[in-house]
Amino acid sequence: MASSYGKTIRKVRLNAGFSQKEVYTEIVSKSFAIAFEKGEYSIKIESFLEILERLMLSFDEFMYIHQGYQTKKIEDLGNRINLASNQNNEALLKKYYDEAKNSRSMKTRVLAEQAHVLSYVIHYRNQPEENKIYPQESVQFLKTFLLRSDEWTFRELTIFNNVSDIFDEQTEEMLTIYALKTIDRYQNYVRLQDELFLISLSILGTTIEKGRLKQAKEQIKNLAAKPYDTFQMLHRTLLLFYKGTVSYLEGDQEKGIYLLSQAFLMLKLDHQEVLKRQFYQVLEKHSTVNVKEIVSQVNRCLAYLEITND
Template sequence: MKYMGEIVRNFRISRGLTLKEVCSENFSVAQLSKFERGDSEITFSKLLIILERMNISMEEFMFSLKDFELGDLELLLQQLNQHHLSQNIRQLERMIEHEDKLFHETQNKYHHLNSIMIKAMLQDVDTTFCVNETEKDIITDYLLGTDEWCYYEMILFANTIHLFNTNMLVMLSKEMVTKTVYYKEIGKNRKILIKTLINITIILLERRALAESLKLMKQIERLINKETYLYEKNVFMYVKGFYYYQKGDIETGKSMMQEAIHIFEVLESTNLAENYREHYKQITG
């Protein structure tokens, strides 16, 4: 792994910036020069100022610091999504074994939570497998006991929503909306929040919990009010159609769901169109 000063220097030079242009009243050219050479350290607050003056995000800085490799969590999620989509049961089982081994060796609770999250995805593709009640309680207790939900908590909940009964699902949905209030403006966090609320709404509609679904739909509508959320708006049109269908307005519901599927086809989002088409067939018979 490179040292932090070297990363700062690489970013600065790549942007054609001088030491003086990056410095501020908080630190001198000499201080920055020593930091870049690895001869001294600086405080985290000064590092943030430097990155801001170069228009570099902390995420970009950390990615470069790790030699452009994914972090442990991102790598785990990448593998999880890959094996879940391909329904590779054996690879999911191996991921569970690996996280259980790490938990046994380190007693780091996040490995235990990761293991349960992977089990939830395994249950989704293997009808013979079931996450037990104790494991569900561990996820619930962790989420309810965490005062501020960041990226990890949102991902953990997003991948386990199908485990919970309706009352608990509604309760945890409220927790997510409340506890992400400071972090939902971060781009990827906001997208996860929207996607998770949409998926929860679909589950609630499948269970015919119409009142609870409508409340979540109002939350989603407020979150996707920007023009940039085109994908989310199209999925939301499908969800609204599903709501009308379940409410008894069959023709309006079918029309909206079919229109959303058609838009995915026009955009050449073949897999998405096929997924929603299959869901449409299941609910309409």
């Protein structure tokens, strides 16, 4: 571990009122502890984690303190790429790719290729009438990276979620299985629950769009098994929408319309007009869906639900 961590450990230890003996006994020697807290020595990660445990501190909280009570700085390439992507900034993503594409660092190269394909994803999102032709060298690089092991960490999961549109259907379906396995392995990792839930919903939306309704039902079942008191209202709304969509596409139109109506009522109560339009756009992608009829029936259900909720 970085030698500079020792100075932060000293600050935390003194503020909490712990002696060196209480923190370091049977982990490292007294002389090592003194040098470590001066920033003169690095330390093995196993020993460092034991020290954090005695200080009753998680590694995440330690890093927050170590960085001056700030989260990871925006100068980090991964954060800059995420920000540019969220802002639909195609030009900036291309700039990041050009700056980092020749890096010898695998981490930087992966981020560079991700920025490259995301610039195309955003372009085609803004120009839906164009044929989608992604840069095959970057696609192949990311495909190879993601297929090298199905024991993903959260890093691979987020990369796949960001770029899943670029892969052929067979590859996307295989990687979706990897992603769902990863989500299942991380289900008890409390710090990532919100991110995992949103990624799950994103994957679910793609699964439905691809017509894999059996797989979608299994995903919905797994998501619905989570305790509802951990859901935000928007999470519940998204899950209701997907439940309703799958029910409708499987032929149970009455149940589908009812669930969709609940979802749209929640959007109305939360003043989510943009998301409402996006929901209708999702429905329009399915040739078997009569969107006008759904809109008409949803509006009738909304009127009834509003009356009964008064």
